[in-house]
Amino acid sequence: MPEIVKRVNVRIAGVAYQLAATEDEAHIRKMAARADEMIRQVLLASPHLSQSMATILALVNAMDEVNKFRRQSEILQKERDSQAQQMQQLKTELDRVREQNWDMRKDQLHMQRLIAEYEKRFEQILSDASEHAAPNPDDGETGHSDNESEPIPEPEPSPLTLAGYQQSTLEDYI
Numbered sequence: 001m002p003e004i005v006k007r008v009n010v011r012i013a014g015v016a017y018q019l020a021a022t023e024d025e026a027h028i029r030k031m032a033a034r035a036d037e038m039i040r041q042v043l044l045a046s047p048h049l050s051q052s053m054a055t056i057l058a059l060v061n062a063m064d065e066v067n068k069f070r071r072q073s074e075i076l077q078k079e080r081d082s083q084a085q086q087m088q089q090l091k092t093e094l095d096r097v098r099e100q101n102w103d104m105r106k107d108q109l110h111m112q113r114l115i116a117e118y119e120k121r122f123e124q125i126l127s128d129a130s131e132h133a134a135p136n137p138d139d140g141e142t143g144h145s146d147n148e149s150e151p152i153p154e155p156e157p158s159p160l161t162l163a164g165y166q167q168s169t170l171e172d173y174i
Contacts, residue, residue: 008032013039013051038062 003022010017010032021028038058043049049057 010036012036013043013055035062 005020005022006025006028007018007020008025008028010019010029012032012035017032019028019032035058038061039051039054042054042057042061043051046054046057
C-alpha cells in the first residue's frame with residue numbers, strides 16, 4: 001500500500017511554506033518549529049546576518065547536532081556490542097560452572113555410595129569378629145582355643161580420596 005503524502009502549511013523564519021511528507025502532521029509541524037527556533041537563535045546571536053546567511057548557519061548547526069547524535073549512537077552501539085559479547089562470555093562461563101557443578105554432584109553421589117558400601121563391609125567385619133570372639137558352648141571355654149594364637153585383627157580402614165576432596169577415613173563418617 002503506497003504511503004499517503006500529507007501537505008502541511010508552516011512558517012519558518014517568517015516565510016510560509018507548504019511541506020509534503022508521509023510522516024504525521026504533528027511531527028512535520030514540530031520539525032518546522034525546531035527549524036524556525038534555530039534560525040531565530042542565530043539571528044538573535046548575530047543580528048547583522050541576512051536571512052539567508054542565518055538560515056545557512058542554522059542548517060550547519062543542525063548538521064552538527066545530527067553528527068553528534070550519530071557519534072553518540074555509534075558509541076552506544078559499540079557499548080551494546082561489547083556488552084553482548086561480555087554477556088555471551090558470561091553465559092559460556094556459567095555453562096562451564098554448571099557442568100563442573102554437575103560433575104561434582106556425580107562425584108559426591110559416587111562417594112556416598114562408596115561410604116555406604118564401606119560401612120556395610122565394616123559392620124560385616126565387626127559382626128564376623130564378634131562371632132569369632134564369642135564363647136563356643138561346645139568347647140566349654142571362653143571362645144579361645146589352644147589352637148588360636150591371636151585374635152583376628154580388625155582391618156585398618158583405607159582412606160577414601162578423590163581429587164580435590166579432603167582425605168578422610170571411614171571413622172569420620174561413623
